[in-house]
Amino acid sequence: MSPGSYPASWYAASTPPLPVQPTLEGRIEADVCILGAGYTGLSAALELAEAGYRVVVLEAERIGWGASGRNGGQAIAGFSCGETKLEALVGFDDAKKMFDLSLEGLRWLRGRIDRHGIDCDWxxxxxxxxxxxxxxxxxxxxxxxxxxxxxxxxxxxxxxxxxxxxxxxxxxxxxxxxxxGHLHPLAYALGLGRAALEAGVRIFEGSRVTRLVRGARPVLKTAAGEVVCDSVVLAGNALLRGIAPELESRMxxxxxxxxxxxxxxxxxxxxxxxxxxxxxxxxxxxxxxxxxxxxxxxxxxxxxxxxxxxxxxxxxxxxxxxxxxxxxxxxxxxxxxxxxxDISLNRAPHWGRLAPNLYFAQGFSGHGLIAAGLAGTTLAQAIRGQSERLDLFAKIDHRPFPGGRALRTPLLVAAMAWYKLRDALW
Known part of the structure; x- marks a missing residue:
């Protein structure tokens, strides 16, 4: 399957795309395979490749095709749920550590822009x-x-x-x-993609993952190929479908x-x-x-x-x-x-492991420009054996949306109607 074009937007009209990357065909091996070429996946890939790992990224469409290339471009410290909610979930000390990490994520973002010469209008x-x-x-x-x-x-x-x-x-x-601050989000995503490719990451576009086979050496399968690896990162966020039901029920x-x-x-x-x-x-x-x-x-x-x-x-x-x-x-x-x-029920970041070699990040809840890059770097550090930061975020309790697949959308629509009424009346 050939990758499609970017959805029409001012972002797509105002920045040139990268050359189309190949579609995965056949069986290949990697140290780490990442699902999703957005901020999370590309940040993890870049960090791991610079540390000497063989990294493959599988993207269903194009680099930065999803939320990473279409968002509002506002890079805001902290997380969508807010500090008061984080304190209620994990206590002040851990909430403060998470907020400080978001500031570090902002510094990483600025550092990547400078180091890789990414022209994204910060x-x-x-x-x-x-x-x-x-x-x-x-x-x-x-x-x-x-x-x-x-x-x-x-x-x-x-x-x-x-x-x-x-x-x-x-x-x-x-x-x-x-x-x-703010930036051009698609230009930033494409800059991360270019940096990852230059670091040796293999990115396959038009390569939608159809199945995850878990185990000691997990396999990510596409329509025309598969990647066998030591560790997997799931960074599909709102577009992750049919791969990990326990994640999808919480997003x-x-x-x-x-x-x-x-x-x-x-x-x-x-x-x-x-x-x-x-x-x-x-x-x-x-x-x-x-x-x-x-x-x-x-x-x-x-x-x-x-x-x-x-x-x-x-x-x-x-x-x-x-x-x-x-x-x-x-x-x-x-x-x-x-x-x-992708929003989580409590609007807090949902990052962690489904198995010792199966990592994920989701739940950015509209506040992901800094947080998604921080998540990718945090997952890469955990794969390299430095898991303290991932373990910190894994303390946040995340519950499934009520109602299951059939009722969770109507229930959420009703809840949002209440919040909009609250905004209007007081």
């Missing part, structure tokens, strides 16, 4: 913006918590200070993090969507976000946005928990964008795309 700065007074109180408390207990220097900006950088009256203030695929305006011109674009930061609000069904390299606005703000695209998606996204920036009422959408992310 920009510093991220603002978390409340809309309601309740949300403002929560964000102000988070600012204090980050500065005192987590020793992470973030700033509280009042409405006037935020308005000096962001031309929107919708928000009551901001938690500004100068360390987090829910959720559709997310991003729009891109036509280029606005540098002056008009800079008038929207003067310091070029990324922005995300604190609603459950949140809006998030930033500027692209060619001075267009990239705006994400819709999710589907039913696996079906929302009706009138273009109209909904346009209205949400105009609600944030009324001054763009004469501007429409040039690109609109989506994809699937």
């Amino acid at each position: 920009r510093d700065g991220h603002a978390t913006v409340p809309i309601k007074p309740r949300q403002q109180r929560e964000v102000e408390h988070a600012v204090e918590d980050f500065n005192t207990r987590y020793r992470h220097p973030v700033q509280w900006w009042d409405r006037e200070r935020l308005r000096s950088e962001l031309a929107s009256d919708r928000y009551l203030g901001a938690m500004y993090d100068p360390v987090s 829910m695929p959720v559709g997310t969507y991003i729009a891109a305006t036509p280029p606005l011109g540098e002056e008009r674009a800079r008038a929207l976000i003067r310091n070029d930061m990324a922005v995300a609000d604190t609603n459950w069904a949140l809006d998030y946005f930033r500027l692209g390299r060619d001075h267009r606005l990239l705006f994400g703000g819709r999710a589907s928990y039913s696996t079906l695209p929302p009706p009138n998606l273009r109209g909904v996204m346009t209205r949400r964008m105009h609600r944030v920036f009324p001054q763009l009422r004469d501007v429409g959408i040039e690109y609109l795309w989506g994809g699937m992310i």
Whole structure:
């Protein structure tokens, strides 16, 4: 099977792809075989290859084809569930260690960009913006918590200070993090892929894994070949289907969507976000946005928990964008795309082992740009015999979604409707 093209998006239109990699045919051997050529799989592959391991990556489509090449591009320290939830799950000491590791993951990301010359438009700065007074109180408390207990220097900006950088009256203030930032996600994924290939990793595209045979030397089978190896890494996330049921029951695929305006011109674009930061609000069904390299606005703000695209998606996204920036009422959408992310029930990272030689990472829950790279590096370290960090994340208890395959999606849709109502009413 030949790999398909990338889904239409501004990301795919604005960065050249890598040469197509071969499809797996026949039987080969490796020290480590990785399912998935996204941030997790490529980070693990690069780390292991640089340590001298023979590494094979099997990708059903193209390098960075999934969430790694379609996401909002916001690289945010921490994890989707938030620090309060992590503390409830594992206690403050371990939650603090995990948060510190997310900062290390950010340093790794920046280091890989520099070391491998990845042209992915990194920009510093991220603002978390409340809309309601309740949300403002929560964000102000988070600012204090980050500065005192987590020793992470973030700033509280009042409405006037935020308005000096962001031309929107919708928000009551901001938690500004100068360390987090944003980038071109597909360009970053392709840069990781190029670095992995140069390090000796064998990447096979158009090679969907159809079966995992577990054992002392596990085998990953595709339609036309198989890889026999010493260790396996499962990094398929939302697109992992039929390979490991115990993982799939603890992960829910959720559709997310991003729009891109036509280029606005540098002056008009800079008038929207003067310091070029990324922005995300604190609603459950949140809006998030930033500027692209060619001075267009990239705006994400819709999710589907039913696996079906929302009706009138273009109209909904346009209205949400105009609600944030009324001054763009004469501007429409040039690109609109989506994809699937993987959420865990508690929205905490789900990383660990299914067997001594079978590793996995999933549950990034829409907060994976830093965390997925950290996961790949953490899994690679565990394969090399340094498992303390993986053992730390394995302490998090993950339960299956209720309802089984038949009912878990309707139950999640109902739960999300409640959270959206909560956002709207108080």
